[in-house]
Amino acid sequence: MDQPRQTARSGDGDAATTHVMPQTVDITLFQEDKEDILPKHHATNTSMSPTATNENGSSANGARAKLDEKAAPYQGEQPYGMPNDLVIPGIMDIDGTDERLWVPQAPDVSFRPLLLSTSQGYFVNILRVKKSGILSRHQHTGPVHAFTLKGKWHYLEHDWWATEGGYSMEPPGETHTLEVPEGVDEMVTLFHVTGAYVYVDPYGKAEKVEDVFSKLKMAREHYEKVGLGAGFVDQFIR
Ligand SMILES: [Fe+2]
Numbered sequence: 001m002d003q004p005r006q007t008a009r010s011g012d013g014d015a016a017t018t019h020v021m022p023q024t025v026d027i028t029l030f031q032e033d034k035e036d037i038l039p040k041h042h043a044t045n046t047s048m049s050p051t052a053t054n055e056n057g058s059s060a061n062g063a064r065a066k067l068d069e070k071a072a073p074y075q076g077e078q079p080y081g082m083p084n085d086l087v088i089p090g091i092m093d094i095d096g097t098d099e100r101l102w103v104p105q106a107p108d109v110s111f112r113p114l115l116l117s118t119s120q121g122y123f124v125n126i127l128r129v130k131k132s133g134i135l136s137r138h139q140h141t142g143p144v145h146a147f148t149l150k151g152k153w154h155y156l157e158h159d160w161w162a163t164e165g166g167y168s169m170e171p172p173g174e175t176h177t178l179e180v181p182e183g184v185d186e187m188v189t190l191f192h193v194t195g196a197y198v199y200v201d202p203y204g205k206a207e208k209v210e211d212v213f214s215k216l217k218m219a220r221e222h223y224e225k226v227g228l229g230a231g232f233v234d235q236f237i238r
Contacts, residue, residue, distance in 0.1 A: 083119075083238045084238070086114075086115055086235075086236070088114055091112075091114065091126065091190070092149055094126075094128065094149065094150060094188050097112065100223070100227070102128060103218050103219045103222040103223075104222065105218065108130040108131040109129050109130075109131075109135065110127075110128050111125045111126060111127050111128070112125060112126040113125050113215060113219050113236045114126065114190075114236060115236055115238060116215060116219070116233070116236045116237050116238070118213065118216065118237055118238075119238065120194075120238075121194065121212060122193060122194040122195070122212060123192075123193055123212040123215050124190070124191070124192045124193075125190070125191055125193075125215065126149070126188060126189070126190050126191075127187075127188070127189050127190075127191055128186065128187070129151075129153075129180050129186070129187040129188075130186050131180065132180045132181055132182050132183065132184050132185075133180060134179050135153075135179065136177070136178050136199055137176070137178075137199065137200055137201070137202065138175065138178075138197045138198060138199045138200060139173070139174065139175040139197075139198040139200055139206075140170055140171070140172055140173065140195060140196075140197065141172060141194075141195035141198065142172045142194030142195025142196070143169060143170065143171060143194050143195075144170035144191060144192065144193050144194070145167070145168075145169055145191070145192040146162060146167065146169070146170065146189050146190070146192075147166075147189065147190040148162045148163060148164055148165065148187075148189045148190075149164065149188040149189060149190060150164055150187065150188035151164065151180065151184040151185075151186055151187035151188060152180075152184060152187065153178060153180045153181070153184070153187050154178075154179060154181070155177055156176070156179060157174075157175075157176045157177065158176065162189065172195065175200060175204060195211065196209050196210060196211040197210040197211070216233060216237070219236075
């Protein structure tokens with residue numbers, strides 16, 4: 001597998017480590033930063049940097065005294081090795097999203113990766129389901145945080161419903177069966193998933209496992225197939 005590549009631009013004096021992805025994908029935007037592999041220090045905004053100080057720590061020319069410290073951005077360096085931040089605008093504009101970003105998972109089921117944390121063993125993605133019925137029965141090895149963006153869903157084992165605009169947490173260890181009810185044409189939910197899904201039969205026998213690495217593999221294969229290139233997914237890896 002290719003090394004994850006840093007897509008943020010460093011050294012331009014602005015929010016140099018923030019990568020902003022457009023909703024309409026411009027492929028060339030992701031082909032310009034191939035040489036950057038290792039994390040770099042955040043760039044310091046030199047226009048706001050204090051000037052040299054003398055042995056007493058006071059400013060040589062008084063420039064520091066003029067700095068409005070309350071409104072000043074942090075003047076130091078960020079720790080070496082720190083991963084880049086990640087910013088993706090417009091994620092709630094489901095219909096306006098470039099269709100190529102949706103990775104097919106099963107018939108009428110797809111996901112859009114937002115963050116694939118290979119170093120921490122979790123992933124954040126938007127799940128889009130365009131059918132009703134039973135989706136899966138699974139156990140979680142880690143906690144799940146869910147924010148329902150559209151439609152509603154529930155687990156057969158509970159009497160609560162995840163509804164549009166709502167938040168829910170699924171505890172590690174639990175096994176449950178996800179259903180999208182009749183009458184819901186489209187369910188869209190942002191899931192923050194730590195650990196793995198273990199898909200099981202009604203008695204708990206494991207049948208399949210899914211985690212950040214299987215998500216990454218699926219996304220790489222899909223993005224290669226639709227012409228974005230397997231490396232397109234690298235921008236989501238932290
Ligand atoms: Fe679940």
